[in-house]
Amino acid sequence: MAFVITLTAAAGAGTVGGKAASLGELAWAGVAVPPGFAVTVEAFTAAMAAVDADGTLRAGIEALPAGDVARVARAAAPFRAIVAEAPLPREVAAAIEAGYRALGRAGDAAPAVAVRSSATVEDSAEASFAGLQDTYLGVSGAAAVLGYVRRCWASMYNDESIAYRRRLGLPEAQVAMAVVVQRMVAPRAAGVMFTRSPVTGDRSVVAIEGTWGLGSALVAGDVTPGSWIISKVTGEITARRVSPKAKVHRYDPGATGRVTVSDTPRELREAPCLTDEEIRSLAAVGRRVEGHYGAPQDIEWAVLDTPFAPAAGDSPAQDAESRVVLLQSRPETVWAARDARPAGAPRPRAADHVLALFGKPR
Numbered sequence: 001m002a003f004v005i006t007l008t009a010a011a012g013a014g015t016v017g018g019k020a021a022s023l024g025e026l027a028w029a030g031v032a033v034p035p036g037f038a039v040t041v042e043a044f045t046a047a048m049a050a051v052d053a054d055g056t057l058r059a060g061i062e063a064l065p066a067g068d069v070a071r072v073a074r075a076a077a078p079f080r081a082i083v084a085e086a087p088l089p090r091e092v093a094a095a096i097e098a099g100y101r102a103l104g105r106a107g108d109a110a111p112a113v114a115v116r117s118s119a120t121v122e123d124s125a126e127a128s129f130a131g132l133q134d135t136y137l138g139v140s141g142a143a144a145v146l147g148y149v150r151r152c153w154a155s156m157y158n159d160e161s162i163a164y165r166r167r168l169g170l171p172e173a174q175v176a177m178a179v180v181v182q183r184m185v186a187p188r189a190a191g192v193m194f195t196r197s198p199v200t201g202d203r204s205v206v207a208i209e210g211t212w213g214l215g216s217a218l219v220a221g222d223v224t225p226g227s228w229i230i231s232k233v234t235g236e237i238t239a240r241r242v243s244p245k246a247k248v249h250r251y252d253p254g255a256t257g258r259v260t261v262s263d264t265p266r267e268l269r270e271a272p273c274l275t276d277e278e279i280r281s282l283a284a285v286g287r288r289v290e291g292h293y294g295a296p297q298d299i300e301w302a303v304l305d306t307p308f309a310p311a312a313g314d315s316p317a318q319d320a321e322s323r324v325v326l327l328q329s330r331p332e333t334v335w336a337a338r339d340a341r342p343a344g345a346p347r348p349r350a351a352d353h354v355l356a357l358f359g360k361p362r
Helices: 014-027 041-051 056-062 069-085 090-102 140-153 158-168 274-292 334-340 350-358
Strands: 004-006 036-038 113-119 134-140 177-183 189-194 205-212 224-232 237-241 247-251 257-264 299-304 322-333
Touching: 004 090, 004 274, 014 036, 014 041, 014 113, 014 177, 014 257, 014 274, 036 090, 036 113, 036 299, 041 090, 041 140, 041 177, 041 224, 056 069, 069 140, 069 158, 090 140, 113 140, 113 274, 140 158, 140 177, 189 274, 205 274, 224 274, 237 274
Parallel strands: none
Antiparallel strands: 004 036, 036 177, 113 134, 113 177, 189 205, 189 299, 205 224, 224 237, 247 257, 299 322
């Protein structure tokens, strides 16, 4: 099995993790995603063989009680350090370096990338590990990419991630970490959308939240996002809220090549980060993705200033949808779990229901 697979060829969460498999499927379905590659589970397995060959450390993790936060923290910290600092097997490092070089363009030998965790058990309809493992933005240089891949692997042993797995009773032997490496984008606005209402579960609407710049401002809690509700039936924007946004996270590909956090320019603080055309275009993309998967989705999106680079031979479109790229799509889990829950426990005989209400006769 390969240690690195291009994102357009990525398929199967067991090989490339949930995030990479979803991005690969989106790309295959014709949805715009930033180009990149997946560091496969095989690479993780090779690296872990050097630090925990007999599985003793992972067996210790599996024995931890989910509710004992202090004990989880004591066990997790040294294990994370071991994984993050251990040298990579030579063949794994070479494959990652080759994949990274392939992302470069003319005159850009050290492209800036996002290095994103992609666990094999994340982003399923039964469980979501969103936010429990790490993502690193604006990483440049092969050596830095190798270091952040190791950090993503180590983040599988973050305290919260371990506690969540223990609550679900997942065997550690079945848990592995792939990593997504994608070219950075510099969006004008970014955020999340749900193809059913996250508040009411209404499947006839799309709910969008967004902010200026990178969506990391939402993850960090630095802003209260603007929000919009769009009817799937009519396309009408039925509700909107513009919240003041004091901070903005931006990726500057020119001057610094880094992600910066700064005060939002005064003229943008109370202005909507999306036009009505962009809102409707996002909703249309969301409906397309939901139709592809056949289930409501939780989607991370970005809107660029210019159209996303088209495939070779294509002429770039100029509408709002041509500037939309997706960074992730995962099944919506909260309302899906409620839908799956039975309304009442089945009883073996119809008469049992009556007897339960009125009591058995003496």
